[in-house]
Amino acid sequence: MSTNSAGITLAGRLPRHKLKNRRNARLLLLMLGPSALLIGVFVVAPVIYAFYLSLTNTTLLGFEARNPKFIGLDNFKYLLGNGDFLSSLGKTGIFIALSAIIGQTALGMISALLLKNKWMRAKGIFGAAIVMPMVVPEVVASLAWASMLYSGPEGTVNMITHLFGMGAVAWLQQYALISIIVINIWRGIAFAMIMFQAALEDVPDELIEAARIDGASALQIFRVVTLPLIRGPVFLYLLLTAITTAGIFGLVYFLTQGGPGGDTQLVALFIFDRAFQFSQIGLGSAASVIMLVIVLILGLTYVRVAKVEV
Amino acid sequence: MTTVTKTDVKPSRASETATVRRKLRGTTVVSRALQYVLITALAVFCIIPFGWLIATSVDSQAGNILQWPTFTVDHYVKLVTEAGTLRLLRNSLIIAIGATVLTMLLGFIGGYALSRFRFRGRRFFMFFVLLIRVVPPTATIVPLYLMMTKMHLNNSLLGLILVEAAALLPLTLWQMKSAVDNVPLEIEEAAWVDGSSRVAAVIRIVFPVVGPTFGAAAMFAFVGAWGDFLTPLVLLQSQDLYPLSIGLFRAFSGFNQVDWGLLTATAIIYMLPPTILYMLVRKYLFKAGLSGAIKG
Amino acid sequence: MIRNRILSAVALTAGGVLMATGLSSCAAEAPADGPATITVLAHQQVRADAIKAEIPAFEAAMAKQGQKITVKLETDILTDAQFSTKITQQYNAGTAPDVVDMNSAGMSGYAGAGYLLPLDDYLAKWPGWESFFPITKAAAKAADGKTYALPHEMGVQSLFYRKDVLTKLGIDTSQPKTWDELIGRLQKISAATGGPAITLPAGTAWGGGSWAEGFGNIVAGTDGKFFDESTGKWDVKNEGVAASFDLFAKLTQDKLLPVQDLQNPNPWIATKYKGFVDGSIPVAGQGSWGWKYDWGPSGSAPIEDLTSKVSTWNFPALDASGSPYVTTAPGFSWAVTAKTKYADASVKFIQWMSSDEALANQLVAVGAVSPRSGLDSVAPYSNEPQLLEAEAQLTKAVTVPYADGVDQISMAVQKATEDILNGASGSEATSTFVKQATDLLGPTKVN
Numbered sequence A: 001m002s003t004n005s006a007g008i009t010l011a012g013r014l015p016r017h018k019l020k021n022r023r024n025a026r027l028l029l030l031m032l033g034p035s036a037l038l039i040g041v042f043v044v045a046p047v048i049y050a051f052y053l054s055l056t057n058t059t060l061l062g063f064e065a066r067n068p069k070f071i072g073l074d075n076f077k078y079l080l081g082n083g084d085f086l087s088s089l090g091k092t093g094i095f096i097a098l099s100a101i102i103g104q105t106a107l108g109m110i111s112a113l114l115l116k117n118k119w120m121r122a123k124g125i126f127g128a129a130i131v132m133p134m135v136v137p138e139v140v141a142s143l144a145w146a147s148m149l150y151s152g153p154e155g156t157v158n159m160i161t162h163l164f165g166m167g168a169v170a171w172l173q174q175y176a177l178i179s180i181i182v183i184n185i186w187r188g189i190a191f192a193m194i195m196f197q198a199a200l201e202d203v204p205d206e207l208i209e210a211a212r213i214d215g216a217s218a219l220q221i222f223r224v225v226t227l228p229l230i231r232g233p234v235f236l237y238l239l240l241t242a243i244t245t246a247g248i249f250g251l252v253y254f255l256t257q258g259g260p261g262g263d264t265q266l267v268a269l270f271i272f273d274r275a276f277q278f279s280q281i282g283l284g285s286a287a288s289v290i291m292l293v294i295v296l297i298l299g300l301t302y303v304r305v306a307k308v309e310v
Numbered sequence B: 001m002t003t004v005t006k007t008d009v010k011p012s013r014a015s016e017t018a019t020v021r022r023k024l025r026g027t028t029v030v031s032r033a034l035q036y037v038l039i040t041a042l043a044v045f046c047i048i049p050f051g052w053l054i055a056t057s058v059d060s061q062a063g064n065i066l067q068w069p070t071f072t073v074d075h076y077v078k079l080v081t082e083a084g085t086l087r088l089l090r091n092s093l094i095i096a097i098g099a100t101v102l103t104m105l106l107g108f109i110g111g112y113a114l115s116r117f118r119f120r121g122r123r124f125f126m127f128f129v130l131l132i133r134v135v136p137p138t139a140t141i142v143p144l145y146l147m148m149t150k151m152h153l154n155n156s157l158l159g160l161i162l163v164e165a166a167a168l169l170p171l172t173l174w175q176m177k178s179a180v181d182n183v184p185l186e187i188e189e190a191a192w193v194d195g196s197s198r199v200a201a202v203i204r205i206v207f208p209v210v211g212p213t214f215g216a217a218a219m220f221a222f223v224g225a226w227g228d229f230l231t232p233l234v235l236l237q238s239q240d241l242y243p244l245s246i247g248l249f250r251a252f253s254g255f256n257q258v259d260w261g262l263l264t265a266t267a268i269i270y271m272l273p274p275t276i277l278y279m280l281v282r283k284y285l286f287k288a289g290l291s292g293a294i295k296g
Numbered sequence C: 001m002i003r004n005r006i007l008s009a010v011a012l013t014a015g016g017v018l019m020a021t022g023l024s025s026c027a028a029e030a031p032a033d034g035p036a037t038i039t040v041l042a043h044q045q046v047r048a049d050a051i052k053a054e055i056p057a058f059e060a061a062m063a064k065q066g067q068k069i070t071v072k073l074e075t076d077i078l079t080d081a082q083f084s085t086k087i088t089q090q091y092n093a094g095t096a097p098d099v100v101d102m103n104s105a106g107m108s109g110y111a112g113a114g115y116l117l118p119l120d121d122y123l124a125k126w127p128g129w130e131s132f133f134p135i136t137k138a139a140a141k142a143a144d145g146k147t148y149a150l151p152h153e154m155g156v157q158s159l160f161y162r163k164d165v166l167t168k169l170g171i172d173t174s175q176p177k178t179w180d181e182l183i184g185r186l187q188k189i190s191a192a193t194g195g196p197a198i199t200l201p202a203g204t205a206w207g208g209g210s211w212a213e214g215f216g217n218i219v220a221g222t223d224g225k226f227f228d229e230s231t232g233k234w235d236v237k238n239e240g241v242a243a244s245f246d247l248f249a250k251l252t253q254d255k256l257l258p259v260q261d262l263q264n265p266n267p268w269i270a271t272k273y274k275g276f277v278d279g280s281i282p283v284a285g286q287g288s289w290g291w292k293y294d295w296g297p298s299g300s301a302p303i304e305d306l307t308s309k310v311s312t313w314n315f316p317a318l319d320a321s322g323s324p325y326v327t328t329a330p331g332f333s334w335a336v337t338a339k340t341k342y343a344d345a346s347v348k349f350i351q352w353m354s355s356d357e358a359l360a361n362q363l364v365a366v367g368a369v370s371p372r373s374g375l376d377s378v379a380p381y382s383n384e385p386q387l388l389e390a391e392a393q394l395t396k397a398v399t400v401p402y403a404d405g406v407d408q409i410s411m412a413v414q415k416a417t418e419d420i421l422n423g424a425s426g427s428e429a430t431s432t433f434v435k436q437a438t439d440l441l442g443p444t445k446v447n
Helices: A021-053 A074-080 A081-118 A122-135 A138-148 A156-163 A174-199 A203-212 A219-246 A250-256 A267-277 A283-307 B011-018 B023-055 B074-081 B083-116 B122-132 B137-150 B157-181 B185-193 B198-227 B230-234 B242-251 B261-290 C002-019 C044-066 C080-093 C104-112 C120-124 C127-131 C134-140 C163-169 C179-193 C207-219 C237-252 C259-263 C267-275 C343-353 C355-364 C386-396 C406-421 C426-441
Strands: C035-042 C069-075 C099-103 C148-149 C155-160 C283-287 C310-313 C327-329 C331-334
Touching: A021 A283, A021 B083, A021 B122, A021 B157, A021 C310, A074 A081, A074 A283, A081 A122, A081 A174, A081 B023, A122 A174, A122 B023, A138 A156, A138 A174, A138 A250, A138 B023, A138 B242, A138 B261, A174 A219, A174 A250, A174 B023, A203 A219, A219 A283, A250 A267, A250 B242, A267 A283, A267 B137, A267 B230, A267 C080, A283 B122, A283 B137, A283 C237, B011 C035, B011 C134, B023 B261, B074 B083, B074 B261, B083 B122, B083 B157, B083 B198, B083 B242, B083 B261, B083 C044, B122 B157, B137 B157, B137 C080, B157 B198, B157 B230, B185 B198, B198 B261, B198 C259, B230 B242, B242 B261, C035 C044, C035 C343, C044 C069, C044 C343, C044 C355, C069 C104, C069 C343, C080 C099, C080 C104, C099 C104, C099 C343, C104 C148, C104 C331, C104 C406, C134 C148, C155 C163, C155 C386, C163 C179, C179 C237, C207 C283, C207 C327, C207 C406, C237 C406, C237 C426, C259 C267, C259 C406, C267 C283, C310 C386, C331 C343, C343 C355, C406 C426
Parallel strands: C035 C069, C035 C099
Antiparallel strands: C099 C331, C148 C331, C155 C283, C155 C310, C155 C327
């Protein structure tokens, strides 16, 4: 960050409090410097270091650990031809699409619309219930679902499906990816709901009321009146949720550790596995770099589209 | 963070809806009933997984399935009398409080500077910080681990606090900068004219106004550091230093049989602080439009 | 001015928090016979308890010799995978304990990276080393020819079965000659119980055990040259490898393996600790440590009256031309950290732990076979007929290869057997294995 003394001014100077530029520069450095340093050392530097490590065969085990070598783009060549990595990319895509883009958005929108009804009672209780999954730490969320999805007939989900005449299913083995998708939908409804509630506040009630008096059905009102007005925030939400969902680790690792047979090995888990289970730091870094590039593209789009005022 | 451009509904669409036949009162009742059913189903879906946690934590026959508990408080008694669990709790508190204090101190000072100073690169810095927020910790954890080892900050609570604070700071800087923006500079300047020092003016004038945002930002920081799993998983190797998230994971995935009663009781204690904090600031949360801050 | 100074001071304080972190500690070599405090890490409860019991005697013995050595035992109960992640990070960071009790199978990776102290000089001067079995000494040697670990136990792996359950079902309990014969019996068990009949570690959830306690035992019995000692290469296309995958596929297709349990996290709990204990999965591939560590009175899942209910078979041969066999399992070793401040004290400790009585106590605690001769008359080891019998088998046991590259072979086996659990055929699994192993080992280590 540039703290060049030229051009630094304190906003809204009164003549008596006009400060010298150099002093301002030092003050700014002291006030913003620690933050910049902290972010620089623990966030920015690792990103840069990841690019460097991705070009080496750094490992923590075996004779190669003694002198890591620069190997160019070999790690990337390996990853892009490696079935495990490509399938982890694919699974991450499916995970984001089904859980965040479709599931959370649909259920979050439904919740927000239902809770917008003036006639509805006990909104506070419904709202609190929906917010709970988001509020608790991810480890607790996973733990709660470990019992829900227990494979025996006494598992909660199996008891529910039994009411519909289905036999007991080992959800985390037979339908592992679907299971973690459902869990992530469950966890993310509230975030979508809150985002949409904020957006819906900007939709004038009179418009809805007018359409209703005209006899439009709820679905028509949503499609024709509401949705066009909140299109912007919805798009921003989709970008934001895609970004955060790409980084999910603990929720899945706690329950399946990527298994069975790599069925739930999202990119985040692939990176962890390679870097810390098999000590292939270089390879894990290369996978991190690929993930970073994808996420940063989404992030840049977000920053652009959001037109945030600075 | 975002503004919606309001556009009028096109007349053609409006007339299209006008042709739809008016509904009877009976259908309204049915429709409302259906909507109640739907929202109840959603709410039940959201809270049912917690049923097992709560029931098992007070069940003397604790197991990994949902069942009516044979009431006991033994698991909670065990929790507060057993050194292991208390140590996990203590470590979690040190990490979360340490990271929150550091984040809020730096975030407030930095946010104030970003709001009140005009300097070259300010816009760039703000956008950069926003972009950094999207970097998932999973993507930096591998190099971060090696760096921490080289800086001798590996396997230390202080190291973890610094990392957590760095991850939380971008959001806090934005929150505090926006909050200070909302305090008119004229009020602050008026205080200077009255002879207050700049610091005194900040404390007397600015801080009370940004207080609610400060509180909410502190809550986000605390909840973020409290709930983190990946960073302590990688950066801590001594069990003396593990926070609750790692302790729960180890107890759940360990080699030996799981003590479900103690595990669920610990999980309940672990989820209480964020739950209470959220409930406290919920009203404010909805109004302040800070919702974008919740995730991440 | 003053205002700014105060503001600066606040900012400085914040910056100070950052500054207070550059502290590092420097390790200096301590005198050989001065007071020493060494930390010992164990990651399995039974082993930790066994070590703890010996510490006071060791400290007293050292005090008698005029040296004050304090031993601090660090117990962190972890799965093999969690342990290897943790200890690798500690070694790399230079924060590892002085002495680590670890599975010998993982030793070569740490030795290669230079994390372990070469013990050759110490062992050459130590008369006790003479009594170690050649097979143990060979197991302790790393790829560079140096010895980085002192093995304190050996294991013999075979098939454990529930005599009581099989007798009740009216099934022959004599040694099966071939797998076909055994599969016939397993099918009878399965027909009677309606469930799986045999536990053999397979798939990714069991981790390294899928190789060392599962597939490795089967492939070791094939004549083949899976690993060529002279070239240091793995013959991944070896016929024995393909035949072994065929066996796993057959056991899966016939529903004789507990497929779902094997895919669960911690698969050993549902299979070995539940299925074998309640008799519903009455046959299991298992090392001699099963007598204590798993099913003994203070083991993970005790079986009452163990020795009357449980007996062992040798592994049957894959075809009629072979004969039944047992395999060795290297068990656990002591490793001394290269960066330790107290190398001499650490070595004294591990040597003392290998002395008659201390060793006998530990062996019985975990149910391991002695790594050296001369222990068959030392109580309590001498009171354990199952362990003595296993020790006698040690000399004619087949060795599961664990040369350099075994970690990668293990990973490839986990993946390939996981495919089988998911329904792949033997030949499909074989090609998965060949591809994975070649991929992971690189062309220089594969034939």
